[in-house]
Amino acid sequence: MRRGTQIRIGALVSAAIVSLLATAGWSQSLTWLGTLGGNQGWARSVSADGRVVVGTSDTSENLGQFGARLRRAFRWENGVMHDLGSLGGRWSSAFGVSADGRVVVGSATNASYTWRAYRWEDGVMQDLGSLGGAVVFAFGVSADGNVVVGMSANTEGYGRPFRWESGVMHDLGTLQGGYNGDAFGVSADGSVVVGWSENFEGWKRAVRWANGVIQDLGTLGGLASAAKDVSANGSVIVGWSYIDEEQFRAFRWADGVMQDLGTLGGYESVADGISADGTVVVGWSRDATERRRAFRWTSTGGMEDLEITYASLLTNGSYLLEAYDISPDGRYIVGCGYNAATGRIEAFLLDTVPEPASLLALGAGLTGLLRLRRRTR
Numbered sequence: 082m083r084r085g086t087q088i089r090i091g092a093l094v095s096a097a098i099v100s101l102l103a104t105a106g107w108s109q110s111l112t113w114l115g116t117l118g119g120n121q122g123w124a125r126s127v128s129a130d131g132r133v134v135v136g137t138s139d140t141s142e143n144l145g146q147f148g149a150r151l152r153r154a155f156r157w158e159n160g161v162m163h164d165l166g167s168l169g170g171r172w173s174s175a176f177g178v179s180a181d182g183r184v185v186v187g188s189a190t191n192a193s194y195t196w197r198a199y200r201w202e203d204g205v206m207q208d209l210g211s212l213g214g215a216v217v218f219a220f221g222v223s224a225d226g227n228v229v230v231g232m233s234a235n236t237e238g239y240g241r242p243f244r245w246e247s248g249v250m251h252d253l254g255t256l257q258g259g260y261n262g263d264a265f266g267v268s269a270d271g272s273v274v275v276g277w278s279e280n281f282e283g284w285k286r287a288v289r290w291a292n293g294v295i296q297d298l299g300t301l302g303g304l305a306s307a308a309k310d311v312s313a314n315g316s317v318i319v320g321w322s323y324i325d326e327e328q329f330r331a332f333r334w335a336d337g338v339m340q341d342l343g344t345l346g347g348y349e350s351v352a353d354g355i356s357a358d359g360t361v362v363v364g365w366s367r368d369a370t371e372r373r374r375a376f377r378w379t380s381t382g383g384m385e386d387l388e389i390t391y392a393s394l395l396t397n398g399s400y401l402l403e404a405y406d407i408s409p410d411g412r413y414i415v416g417c418g419y420n421a422a423t424g425r426i427e428a429f430l431l432d433t434v435p436e437p438a439s440l441l442a443l444g445a446g447l448t449g450l451l452r453l454r455r456r457t458r
Contacts (some may be wrong), residue, residue: 111394114428120152124415124428126178126406131413133182135175177222178453184226186219221267228271230264231440273315275308317359319352357409365403375404
């Protein structure tokens with residue numbers, strides 16, 4: 082082959098590699114979401130593609146009570162944080178978002194200053210009703226946005242775990258002898274719900290509701306535990322459990338076994354979110370100095386401090402406090418941290434890895450180009 086032809090093919094290969102790398106989007110990023118005017122904000126949930134984040138933020142309105150600020154639910158998209166309003170009152174919080182980012186769930190006060198669970202879609206905030214009592218909170222939503230879970234007071238004043246669908250709220254029940262409970266997470270299809278229930282001794286116990294049956298998940302040796310989130314198919318559950326009378330740990334439950342995920346050097350940790358396949362867990366842990374730090378846990382790498390792993394994305398003085406949720410594919414993590422640039426506790430969106438599809442395209446493309454180059458030598 083002529084040398085000129087070899088040079089042209091080599092240039093083609095190099096250009097294609099650059100193009101594939103650009104397509105792969107190999108860029109990790111940390112985005113501070115700002116606030117609604119106040120000095121604190123927390124991101125609680127993220128859509129599957131990382132484009133929508135929901136949570137709660139302080140506003141600029143000073144309530145005049147020890148410097149307290151009014152707090153409102155927000156939905157962040159395309160760099161803009163929107164106040165979701167309330168149910169006629171002044172306060173609101175957002176805790177969950179559907180996979181496509183269109184449905185938000187949480188709680189807001191009504192005109193009677195009572196907290197009520199809501200489902201927000203297309204600018205409309207719907208009161209989900211109750212189990213007979215006044216106070217209601219919504220904490221989780223299915224992937225399609227049709228099933229909502231949380232806690233509602235009943236006519237006797239007990240807090241009962243609920244599952245809401247198609248306008249109807251159902252009491253999920255509690256462990257035998259228990260009166261109170263709460264539902265925090267729900268599987269992708271809405272069939273499995275996790276949270277906690279009192280047992281006959283009055284202790285909180287992590288539980289799983291499925292097909293009308295409640296299952297006690299046990300503890301890590303202490304008396305109390307609670308489940309916070311569940312994998313897409315409902316088989317892997319995360320949360321926290323006491324290991325003795327004083328210390329509690331993040332756990333991952335699968336196949337009937339509750340695993341202690343450890344800490345970052347301190348005495349406590351909590352798991353708040355899990356990927357769709359159940360292999361990646363996020364939450365917060367105390368370090369050796371007892372400061373809260375956001376973590377990510379995997380079966381291969383154990384618990385890692387996100388502040389250390391992604392130190393290059395943090396400006397001097399900024400740090401990550403807590404991680405609350407992770408996207409189904411494990412790419413996006415949201416939570417709260419300290420933004421040194423603004424001097425505020427803010428919600429954050431962490432983009433951790435390139436898109437898997439782009440990486441596969443990169444690998445296949447490079448393999449094909451290298452084979453082409455060998456054949457033309």
